[in-house]
Amino acid sequence: MSNGSVLVVGGGIAGVQAALDLANSGFLVHLVERTTAIGGKMSQLDKTFPTNDCSACILSPKLVECGRHFNINLLTLADLIALEGEPGSFKAVVRQRPRYIDPEKCIACGLCAEKCPKKVSNDFNMGIGERKAAYLSYPQAVPLKYALDPEHCIWINKPGRCGLCAKVCQAGAINFDETAREYILEVGSVVLAPGFSRFDPSPLDFTGYGRLPNVVTSMEFERLLSPSGPCMGHLERPSDGQEPKRIAWLQCIGSRDINRVGHPYCSSICCMFALKQAVIAKEHAHGEFESSIFYMDMRTHGKGFENYYNRAKEDGVRFHRARVHSVIPADDSGSLQLRYVDELGKVNFAEFDMVVLSTGLQVYRHTVKLAEMLGLELDADNFIKTDSFNPVATSRPGIYVCGAASEPKDIPQSVMEASAAAAEAGRIMAPARWTETSKKVYPAEMNIHAQAPRIGVFVCHCGINISSVVDVEAVAAHAKNLDGVVFSQCNLFTCSQDTINQMVSIIKEQGLNRVVVASCSPRTHEPLFQETLRDAGLNKFLFEMANIRDQNSWVHQLEPEKATAKAKDLVAMAVARVRSEGALPYNTVPVTKSALVIGGGVTGMTAALSMAEQNYPVILVEQSECLGGNGRKVYRNWKGDTFLPFINELTARVTTHPQISVKYNTEISEVTGSVGKFITTFSDGHSFEHGVAVIAVGGQAYQPEEEWQFLHGIDHRVQTLLELDQRFMEEDAGLKEVKQAVFIHCVGSRIPERPYCSRVCCTHAIDSAVKLKELNPEMDIYMLYRDIRTYGQRERLYQEARAKGIIFVCYDLDHLPHVSERDGRLLVHAHDPIIDANISIHPDLLVLATAIQPREQTGSLSKFFKCAVDSQGFLLEAHMKLRPVDFATEGVFLAGLCHYPKPMEEAIAQAKAAAARAAIILAYDAVPAESVTAVVTPAKCTGCGLCVEVCAYHAVSLDENGISVVTTSMCKGCGACVAGCRSDAVSLKNIGNEQIMAAVDAAFM
Amino acid sequence: MLYATLEGLKRFNIPHNFNVVSIITYYAQWIREGRLKVDSSWNTEGLKFTVQDPCKLVRQSLGDPVADDLRFVIKQVCGEENFIDVWPNKSNNYCCGGGGGALQAGFTDNRRQHGRMKFEQLQTTGADVVITPCHNCHGQIKDLAEHYGGKWQTTHLWNWIVKALVK
Amino acid sequence: MPTINKRISEEIRAQARKLLEEGEVAAVLGYGAGSLPMTVKPLVVRRPEDCSKLIWSAFCVLNLANYLPAALKSVEPPRGPRDPKHEGPLPKVAILATGCWSRNIVVQIQEHQVARGRVVVMGVGSRGMVSRRKVEALFPGLEILAVEEGDHELVVRGADFAETINRWSVVRDNCQSCTHPDPVLVDLRIGEPVSERKNPNPFKQVEEIEQQSGDERWAWFTREFSTCIRCYACRNACPLCYCPTCFVDDAKPQWVGKSLDAVDTGLFHVLRAYHCAGRCTDCGTCETVCPMGINMRLLTKKLNKDVLNLYNIEAGMEPDSPLPLTTYTMDDPEKFIITELTPVPRAVKEGK
Structure with missing residues (x-):
């Protein structure tokens, strides 16, 4: 039988998501992180697109959950150095470098860093500003423990010199003699999430980077914007600290680069990154603010991205389709001048206070070494190679990869892949579920119902955060006299491990039956203290917090007396509340261990198989008479792999799997119940009880109409991409006879009625054009486009198309192509902005890249499960960034085209992710429900x-x-x-x- | 001639058993090896120098390495502190506008108009001397200075090597 | 020629008798003559022969919808709380309704207090009901013994006087500003339909107060409610007030004090008005039944104005009309929540 534990390498958002999914579904996770804290690149971001959420706010709950999870073994400062074995039984050697500070003792008071004399360039802040050799990488780091930097620490390099930190550490946590440790871990599978590095633009001297202080990379700018960054959230430019009023973004620095030292692929995220920064920078600015983005194509191909782009335009962000030649100083103050040629061919000069380089993503050197050590195949750009039809599988069985290490991608995509990797890993280890995990055992809970209240109050110093303003001792003394309070004390850091342990003892010794903690925000710390109550044998709802930090000491710093009085009031109010509170039941809902998958396309089949292979019975409902859905209509993916063989194989696996039962020609007529127990009635009258559901009902092609019809349906020479695919699949000989072909992009997408990008069409159209060129190299092909969105590695396809002589002509909504028929020939009129002239083409074949829409029934189906759809009719996920397969309603998941247009490989990843999330619920006999109801x-x-x-x-x-x-x-x-x-x-x-x-x-x- | 030779060999796939190298590369090599001894102390007045990167020498044929060598030679010959670089430079530098027969073609106004950017770029450096390792660049830049009122002197590279030669 | 109201009375009696005789309804909710001049009393008629007691006059000022849920309960077969539910349809009740009362019935249906299938609405178009107080005010100190109704005039008789007054001039304030006099829900039409009335400013009375200064408005408010004796007649007569434990009666916690203290009294009226916001149809019953003659309907009228202007919602216009508290759209106005963005005070920034 397989080992019941798994190794996850990389503690960024993808690694953390995979670790949580795996730990929550019954496996022991060893999470190996190279640096001192988990969080990765996402912890360095200020805000995330397209929701403009604060990155730390949406990330930290996941990090905290990871750090505290009973079944996640967090190994920071660690690397995987060897791996042998096979799926189900790998032996991994992990080497952990010394932290030199004992995490059991460290209370993160910050004194060591304060006293440390050695200053080091702050790499978390991308080299802006300094930190000390004793440091915490960022304020919300998990684990919240300091570390000594061995490269720069004075004592470690010259023992005896310095050692100030050890002298001031009240917890005695400094240990200069710590050595590296090695762990041998026996695991069932490995998930790699090593993340990405950013392109260093120094060799691109024309950008002025490294020479001109106000030219920064996008990550540096992100740190400048961030409230935990070097400027504390107040946007200042490096040269003189002035607030920049005019900022330019240069796109594609180090990406889509076939001439200089950059990479040929597209880094996928930088267009949205720059848009977000332009919008957020404007919010930071007081008064006038100008932003300009210099781009080649705006790639806003994700959910909600096109809307964001439109709003940025309305907000006044300027866009110039131009590659800037050079960045040169404009004056002595540090302002910069850009020279660019606009689309009418006119040379323009523009001055800016700052220039931000949207640098591309690339693979870490150490990831390449890791891949070599593991024997994994890499692609031409050193990304870890994955399979077309299994996007998280590497070339070595049992080892999976997720996130940007396999291709540049954004956070939602990385999170989906992380869950998908968890599903794959789970599949191997399914028989060993719960064998290596430990379950926390709480002492028996006391029934305090008949007791008079005996309240304990713990007032926190929070280091100096509270005590520098509030007289904490006075507050504790005041609390002692309140009705029902029998115990009151102050602590330095109530959340530190030693105080928590002490609290448990005090509760037992003093016979406390209710607790009040006066400290920081319940948002971050309530679960911790509630756990503490449970550890002491009390119901966790006999607890209240008074926030005397965020809502008191931090905002009344100049009025300590009033702040103290307010703290006393807040504590009195918390005591008053807790006095009459009672124990609440820990509600649970029993789980029926079976699943319903709605939709028998590739997505639905993948989700069904993923759960069935973990031994859960699945019913797969399909409204038509065969499986395969839209996938059967598409010829191949952009790498050239045809779909039909894969779909047939997948269908065979589904129809023969003993745990899957397929219902054809069936629809849903009623659904009752909720997570753990849904009862669905089908149109054939049968009912099915299931614990979870996955909605994968797919999408449909837009039927061209009105100004987008272009004679489709009237002239047989006008076809959609899917109609052309049909001809490819039938090997239609007539295609070789085509002399001229025209493709029109964005038919029905990116217009007011449908303000979103259909994501797949640029790639699909260009691939079809390349295929036509293969059939007839003499064919003249013109692509009329608005922006080419061949993101990630698909950019190579675009380069190939151009090299083959396919001509690309840009159009915009003010210059729509016009198609008519004259003398038996098709006539396409368009306007070419480069020569600023109208062109006429007589194609034998006109192909329309039509939009993808949700099916009409998606809305009514979602109502059955009490889920929502967005304004376009696509299913609405719980959170666009971090919960891309969940609904707000628990127990129901989504995947595929019904979520948003996507290519098949992404649909497969999302399907597995949905299955992984669903499997978490199925792994339990009962799931917790809310107690405060x-x-x-x-x-x-x-x-x-x-x-x-x-x-x-x-x-x-x-x-x-x-x-x-x-x-x-x-x-x-x-x-x-x-x-x-x-x-x-x-x-x-x-x-x-x-x-x-x-x-x-x-x-x- | 350098460019034509290199490009011709490549485009027509002519087999050859020789290397095509710029003399500037050798200047730099010989100075480093000590075979060409130069001393910049002659520059007592602190004359400031800047440089043109000819298209056919740098961007279109030998690239940044020869531009780096060029700058190395100038700094050794005229004094490192007396060299002011232009921006953009090396493979990114602007064309002067005088090549490709423009000097000879007779469309003088056009040529000077195209050269305006080069003039402003050089003017910004404030240099006293512009070194042009190309005959066309020399002609154009000299003409631009006269036409637009630039105060610099346009010269080739060898003049200053001679001046710095150690006797 | 009998007056309009006389004809309506006859028609009501005939229709009610028919409904009862045919067993269509188990009871008819209407009006009977009051014991004093210019008064009526609500009447529940269960036998066809009692239909002759039903009247319709210019003084039918009580909102019958108030009694509808109780009337419906009273015709059900008796059932204890643990007894199984009755099989089959429950008996129906017929009720007279003008514009505002019919809208109250619609709100009662929307709020699950009344089942649509059990109500037979006898719709009567209203020509405006007369305010007893307004008539009395024209004859200060004199006892009115009888009032005869004409279509456009009233003849007021005392012991030693008889005067003819213009009917419309003594019609109630809310009826004078009403724009929906015809019932919106009609199962049985009595009399002729009355057309919608145009009123360019139905909220004139409210605006007159709104335009005053803060001090003036406070003065009006304290003056108006100074005589309230906390009898709760306004609440009891209102069809919207059906909570088993009204907030004024709650003791734990005691949301509002029960004494005549001015703050407690004022708070009661303000809170009740908010509970009726967007649900009230300005039937005027509260004002009419108040023994002290307080114009508390102006508070609800003000809130109705706000709901109409902000959310374009009028109570009970049709069974599918949205309810103000449970309807949310993305472009709901927010100006009253976010008035302006205040910059962070310097002290906080620097202190950090």
């Missing part, structure tokens, strides 16, 4: 139904007597029903009138 007082309820309407989770309904009732398993405790009820008939457990009025009274006493 709403409860109705029937006597006060009028049955007006307002609570039913406002509940976003459809957890409230009217019973047979017309009185409101809450389905506890679906309630998330948001309180909307409570706020809406006129009759005071519904309240949240532990957050009811009693607690709130008690807190209000305490505030006014």
